Amino acid sequence: MSDFDPVRIGVVSISDRASSGVYEDKGVPALQQWIARAVRNPVSWEARLIPDEQDVISATLRDLVDQAHCHLVLTTGGTGPAPRDVTPEATLAVADKVMPGFGEQMRQISLQFVPTAILSRQVAVIRGQALIINLPGQPKSIAETLEGLKDDQGRPVVHGIFAAVPYCIDLIGGPYIETDESVCKAFRPKSAVRAPKP
Numbered sequence: 001m002s003d004f005d006p007v008r009i010g011v012v013s014i015s016d017r018a019s020s021g022v023y024e025d026k027g028v029p030a031l032q033q034w035i036a037r038a039v040r041n042p043v044s045w046e047a048r049l050i051p052d053e054q055d056v057i058s059a060t061l062r063d064l065v066d067q068a069h070c071h072l073v074l075t076t077g078g079t080g081p082a083p084r085d086v087t088p089e090a091t092l093a094v095a096d097k098v099m100p101g102f103g104e105q106m107r108q109i110s111l112q113f114v115p116t117a118i119l120s121r122q123v124a125v126i127r128g129q130a131l132i133i134n135l136p137g138q139p140k141s142i143a144e145t146l147e148g149l150k151d152d153q154g155r156p157v158v159h160g161i162f163a164a165v166p167y168c169i170d171l172i173g174g175p176y177i178e179t180d181e182s183v184c185k186a187f188r189p190k191s192a193v194r195a196p197k198p
């Protein structure tokens, strides 16, 4: 039996073209691959591939939190300025609390990779006992924003946002998430660090 708490994670790819079969969806696999590398807990997945429709996105987020009881939901796509980019609006519509630090940090990280990082309006919110985070649609941006940028020795140049996710989930009453430090070191105040199990 695993020593780690089980975690339920929703991964949502929001793309008109991937959801209608114009191209293969790379969003859900990229999210799952990165989380599988970084998180040591046993994960049960809820995966969705949906178009850029505000009502559909909000309904999917409500379902993942209220019915499927996900502790964390990651979306990819639909954060830009184009008319059909409505993921931030759909996410804010289901929010109990807005967590502006995640969007601010993700844009800082992404500026290390692309000057168009400022075009992403990505947000993060709390709904019930879940954290919902928007990531950009470009599949490579998923690892970039979650993991951040490291130097040649593997030291962080800019912290990825996932470093703050486990403690955020502690604070909203979720499972204790532990990470593989070679991918992403989770930060918690000393008083919140749980002793390793014997």
Ligand SMILES: Nc1ncnc2c1ncn2[C@@H]1O[C@H](COP(=O)(O)OP(=O)(O)OP(=O)(O)O)[C@@H](O)[C@H]1O
Pocket: 013, 014, 015, 016, 017, 018, 023, 024, 025, 026, 027, 028, 052, 077, 078, 079, 080, 082, 136, 137, 138, 139
């Ligand atoms: N789910 C996805 N799977 C594979 N590639 C994607 C996906 N989403 C985006 N991309 C790639 O990243 C680029 C930028 O993503 P963006 O979210 O801006 O797409 P878009 O132009 O809004 O179109 P769509 O919603 O139809 O994916 C796309 O042009 C595509 O090459």
Ligand SMILES: Nc1nc2c(c(=O)[nH]1)N[C@H]1C(S)=C(S)[C@@H](COP(=O)(O)O)O[C@H]1N2
Pocket: 076, 077, 078, 079, 080, 081, 085, 109, 110, 113, 114, 116, 117, 118, 119, 120, 121, 135, 136, 137, 138, 140, 141, 142, 144, 145
């Ligand atoms: N890390 C990272 N962030 C990124 C990008 C990227 O390639 N890598 N692309 C940018 C671009 S070009 C756009 S338009 C916005 C919004 O993308 P979206 O509409 O696909 O969510 O994300 C930005 N953020």
